[in-house]
Amino acid sequence: MRRLFWIGVGAAGTVLVAQRLRTAWRRYTPEGVAEQVEQAGLGAVAAVRSAVDTFTESFRTRERDLTAQLLVEPEGGDPSAVFGRSRGKAEAAGAPAARPTGRVDDDDDLYDF
Numbered sequence: 318m319r320r321l322f323w324i325g326v327g328a329a330g331t332v333l334v335a336q337r338l339r340t341a342w343r344r345y346t347p348e349g350v351a352e353q354v355e356q357a358g359l360g361a362v363a364a365v366r367s368a369v370d371t372f373t374e375s376f377r378t379r380e381r382d383l384t385a386q387l388l389v390e391p392e393g394g395d396p397s398a399v400f401g402r403s404r405g406k407a408e409a410a411g412a413p414a415a416r417p418t419g420r421v422d423d424d425d426d427l428y429d430f
Contacts, residue, residue, distance in 0.1 A: 343349045 344353070
């Protein structure tokens with residue numbers, strides 16, 4: 318009975334080692350290397366895309382914050398109109414849009430030095 322047990326252990330070990338060797342052999346064939354390069358490329362593309370998305374979202378959030386904090390609200394009432402990002406109803410109908418100045422007093426000097 319002990320011999321039968323050790324023969325089974327040896328057979329199972331041989332099958333396990335053979336599978337591991339076959340996997341390692343496949344990994345270093347040209348097809349296996351091509352698969353590894355493809356997976357690395359897909360991973361790099363995903364990482365770059367994620368970084369660009371994160372940067373874009375952070376940029377837009379920071380831009381909104383700075384616009385709200387630093388920009389004087391234009392006469393039309395739409396802070397994004399300063400950058401030409403929104404179209405008013407008059408402009409959409411074909412009339413020229415009024416340019417928001419953002420200045421409190423047009424007669425006042427811009428710089429006081």
